[in-house]
Amino acid sequence: MKKKLNILIAFAMVLMLSSYGQEKYNIVQKGGDGMAPRAIDFDAAQNGAKKSSFSSPEIFMSEHFDKVPGQGVIISEVVKDELGFTHYRLQQSINGIPVESSMYLIHVKNGQVTSANGEWFTATPAKSFAKSSTLSSAQALQKAKDVIKAKQYVWEARAPRANNKTFRGEKVSSEGELVYITKNNAMNANALRLAYKFDMYSVEPFGRKEVFVDASNGEILFIEEKIHHVDGTTDTGYYGPQNITVTQNGGRYEMRQSGDRKLALYDMQGAQLQVNATGTAILEPTNTRSIYSSQTKDFRIGGEQNHRTAAYWGAEKTWDMFKNEFNRSSYDNRGSNINIYVNGAGRYGDDNAFWSGTWMYYGNTRQLQGTPVTALDVVGHEMVHGVTQESGAMVYQGESGALNESYSDMFGSLVEYYTFNKVVDAKVWKLADKHPDPRLKRDLSNPKQHNQPDTYRGTNWVSTAQGSADNGGVHTNSGVMNHWFYIVSQGAKGSNDNGTAYDVEGIGIEKAGKIAYRSLTNYLTRSSKYADARNAVINAAKDLYGANSCEIKVVTNAMNAVGVGAKFTGNANCDGGGGDCSAVSGVAASNITKNGATINWNAVTGISTYTFEYKKAADASYTTSSVTGTSKTLDGLTVDTAYEVRLKYACTNGETAPYSTVIRFTTATDGGGGDCNAVTGVNSSNITINSATVSWTGISGVSNYTFEYKKAADASYTTSTVSGATTNLTGLAANTKYEARVKYTCSTDGGTDPCAGVPAYQAGNPYQVGDKVTYQGYLYEKTATSWKNLGQCGTTGGNQIDAPYSAVISFTTLEDTNGNNCDTIPEYQPGNTYSIGDKVKYFGTIYELTARGWIVIGSCDSAFFASAFGSNLNNATGFNVYPNPASKDLNISFKSLDNVSQIRIVNILGKVVYNKEVKSTLGNNTIKVDVSGLNPGIYFVKRGNQDVKKVIIK
Ligand SMILES: [Zn+2]
Structure with a gap:
């Protein structure tokens, strides 16, 4: 009776639930055929009445969803977080057999379920799955081997007795495990099959895949890649000396630690990755390793080894980031030890880096002419695969695989940020920017830079189909989520490939990281796709910052910006009235x-x-x-x-x-184009009544100067371009003060030579897409079909600017005491009456009427005197006579290189009236000559045969 009564009550409850069940929650996202909704919630703003008191995961699931016959609920994880949530991670079983394709999360706070999400089967697909296998495990294994085609598997490489064994806590076996799985991971109940799951861990070739074989007909239902290859590196050994924690062991120090961090670095010393010294295949390379050690705690290893030890330092930094920023201990949050292996060789040990499940490997990349792939973002990336494996465990195929890759990229960027002074620079968003292999490059700020999509199903999106390349484009389609992360952090404005315009505020990389981490560890599931990732990050932002927060608006609109879902429609406000708190852009x-x-x-x-x-x-x-x-x-x-x-x-x-x-x-470099400092050494010389020479100190690399001069009394300068560092001014006014100044245009190195460090094109080389070469002075990049010309080499793109003016110098032209400015002197007119002091021109010679008659005082053609004295009257550098006119003491100043200078005074008729050798010294000299005995008139003072000056003796 009692039993019958219970059945009746249960039956009544089922009736009640089927009547009201659909109204007990909001469906955020529908599930596939025969499946529970992928996401539901209970506290949506538009209907606060919907609540679900929580007692147990089993009761929650049976109260809210239809139950398939034979269902069991496996609680695989219970996590309490610092926000007061408890997260239950569930897996379904049917007939006691786990359903591989199911994972459901229930999120509970204050005794109420806030939301739940994942994949859960609710209908019985009667015809589509068997309750017991018809094939044996061995028969199914052969089907798996037929597709993997490895020469040797882990369980074959060890002693034949060991068909079941454990390596470092990992069970490896040739026995298949019976599970239910959907064909090709399709999330609908009709695709559900009973299958054998095999851990196809192979030694030759090295690899690890899970293969699911239909237990009835041997069909391969799904293959999941378990080895996650590198997809990012920067210069690794280039971080310079960094602090690490090491362990003292006797008289030596070893790169291992077992305290807050549990890490060890092993050198495989060039051994084949998958085979030990005796040729026996292994899993973790325990037999070929040697711990990195040193006689001092400072590891001065040198050479390529520095790059390898960077893996140890990078692992510390990544470990610390998860511990300090996300309160997670190691990849599994249980503080598990991580062994790191470097310097292996062979096909699988060189061009390779991966997370194995419990340990990491970083190759030398000799085949790529690279350095060991131990850049910080690579180490971070690989360790995050471990975090993902222990949480959302997104299947490494198609969209879920792209999310798996993206979360590694996001945290690869984050570990750079947290390690390098918390600076968000362009490098933070770039992964593998210096690695020669373009296939490894990523740019979260601009995924298209490296042929990734920035829009869901937009340009560069590749097929996610089972069997298509790269496990359904996991390393390509990750660009969409990567770009979401960038937009959340820095904000962005534009339109995506769908033409959707967006204008998203940034909330900074730290908040973006916290939201990403919470979405990964609390909301994402095995088969999550981009739509699920949208729900996950929205839930995470809501938990962390509230339903009406700026952050929930930003993560939603950033998803919209990358083509996933609609814009945010709530009341959240980011700007608080001025400044939206996004990062300054356009710097x-x-x-x-x-x-x-x-x-x-x-x-x-x-x-x-x-x-x-x-x-x-x-x-x-x-x-x-x-x-x-x-x-x-x-x-x-x-x-x-x-x-x-x-x-x-x-x-x-x-x-x-x-x-x-x-x-x-x-800043600009020295030399070649001027240093942009002012011209110095500006000097005047050869000053005559109507001309002067101005010269200055030439500047290396500068040939043309802007020379400017003016009368001191004038406002504006006369400007000319001068080649060289000297100019002769003519046509000046006599006895007038002039000013002059000089400047030049300097060329700065505003840009860098785009061809710097780029190799020249070599015919016959096997170039890949993205490779850059120089060819005949131009930079080219290889595209899928040809070479793209990226422009000319050189630094001609620098800015052209004016250097400051030199100091202004002044000089005064000589007084025209001779009156030999022919322009102002009238021609002699025979019939005129002249007075003493009158000046005239007569056949090019200037005369003045004196008491003694007309005397020659000058010539309209200075060449007349030049030829007469064998030198150029205007070429008397540094040579001067004064006062002029003179009556007694005539000073003669000159610059001399000689110990003796010959000074002569010659009258207008060419007669030498004074001739003396005087002692002179290097540089400036001045001698004094008494001219009071000379008749008044014009004389020429000569020094040697070079310097000539005209002087009037009164
Ligand atoms: Zn990866």
């Missing part, structure tokens, strides 16, 4: 000189003052200043030096915006 350097630059950036609405920070790229700390406006001019910078700049600001909601992407510029 750029211009007017770059040897010691200055101008930085501009886009204005943030409502923000007028920014925190401006700059430093030498090589320095650790920034110089900070407050700037009003959107521009800052830097001066006093060091020549030919890389600088970095970033900005942030205080948002009006009281928070601080994330830093802008760090930009880098290099």
Whole structure:
């Protein structure tokens, strides 16, 4: 009776639930045929009445979803988090056999279920799956071997007795495990089959795949890749000396630690990855390893080894990031030891890096002419595969595989950020940017840069079908989620491949990371696709920041921006009235000189003052200043030096915006095009009544100068272009003060030579897409079909700017005491009456009427005198006579290279009236000659045969 009564009550409950069940939750996303909704929630704003008190996972599942016959609920994980949530991770079983394709998560807070999501079968697909196998495990194994085609498997490589064994906690076996799985991982009940699951861990060739064989007809239902290859590296040994933790062992130190971190680095010393020294195949290369050790705690290993030990340092940094930022201990959150192997050889040991399930391997990449693939972002990437394996465990195929890859990329970027001074620069978003293999390159800020899609099913999206390349494009379609992460962090504005316009605020990489981590560890499931990832990140943002938070708006709109789902429609507000708290964008350097630059950036609405920070790229700390406006001019910078700049600001909601992407510029170099300093050494010489020479110190690499002169009394300069460092001025006014100055156009190295470091094209080389070469002075990039011309080599793109003016010099032309300015002197007229002092021109010679009659005082043609004296009257550099006119003491100054100078005074008729050798010294000399005994008239003072000056004796 009692039993009958229970059945009746249960029956009544079923009736009640079937009447009201559909109203007990909101369906966020429907499930496939015969499956529970992929996502439901209970606290949507539009219907706060929907609640579900929680007592147990089993009761929740049976109360809310139809039950398939023979169903069991396996609780595979219970996690309590710091926000007060408890997350139950469930797996379904049918007839006691686990359903491989099922995973459901229930999220509970304060005794209420907030949401649930995953894959769960609710209908019995009567005809589509068997309850017991018809094939034996051995028969099914042969089917699996037929597709893997390995020469040797793990269980074959060991002693024949061991058909079941355990390696470092991992069970490996040739026995198939009976599971239910859907064909090709299709999430509908009609595809559900009973299958054998084989761990096809092979030694030759090295590989590991799970193969699911239909237990009735031997059909291969699904193959999942278990080895996750590298897909990112940067310069690894290039981080320079870094602190690591090592262990003292006797008199030596070893690269291992077992405290807060449990890591060890082993050198395979060139051994084949999959075979030990005696030729016996192994799993983890325990027989060929040697721990990295040193006689001192400072490991000065040198050469390529430095790159290998970078894996150890990178693992520390990644471990620390998960511990410090996400409160996760090791990949499995149980603090498990991670062994790292480097320097293996052979087909599978060279061009390779991967997470094995419990250990990591990094090859030398000799086949790619590279360095060991131990860059920080690679190590981070691989360790995150371990985190993923222990949480969402997204199937490494198609969309779920792309998400699996993307989460590794995202955390690869994050570990760079947390390690390198928490700076978001362009490098943070780039993975493998210096690796020669273009297939490894990623750019989260611009996935299309490396042929990844930035829009769901947009340009560059590749087939996700079972059997298509790269496990259904896991390393390609990851670009969509990668770009979502970038947009959430930095914000973005534009339109995607679908033409959807977006304008998303950024919330910074740290919040983006927290949301990503929570989505990975609490919401994603084995078969999650992009639509599920959208739900996952929205749930994570809601948990962390609230249903009406800016963050939930940003993650939703960023998903919309990459083509996944609709825009956010709630009330969340990001800006709080001024400044949306997204990072400053459009930061750029211009007017770059040897010691200055101008930085501009886009204005943030409502923000007028920014925190401006700059430093030498090589320095650790920034110089900070407050700037009003959107521009800052830097001066006093060091020549030919890389600088970095970033900005942030205080948002009006009281928070601080994330830093802008760090930009880098290099000040101009010395030589070749002028140093942009002012011309020096400007001097006047050869000053006559109407001419002068101005010269200056030439600048290396500069041939043309802008020369300017004017009368001192005038306002504006006369400008001319002068080749060389000297110019002769003619047509000047006599006895007039002139001013002159010089400048030039200098060429700065605003850009760098795009061809620097790029190899020349070599005919016959097997180039790959993305390879760059130089050819006949141009830069080319290999495309799928040809070579693309990327432009000319060289640094001609530098800025052309004016150097400052030289100091202004002044000089005064000689007084026209001779009156030999022919323009102002009338021609002699025979009939005229002249007075004493009158001057006339007569056949090119100038005469003055004196008491003694007409005397020659000059010539309209200075060449007349030049020829007469065998030298050029206007070519008396540094030679001067004064006063002029003179009556007694005539000073003669000159520059001399000789110990003796001959000074002569010659009258207008060519008669020498004074002739003396005087002692002179190197440089400036002045001698004094008494001319009071000479008759008044015109004389010429000569020094040697070079210098001639005209002088009037009164
Ligand atoms: Zn990967």
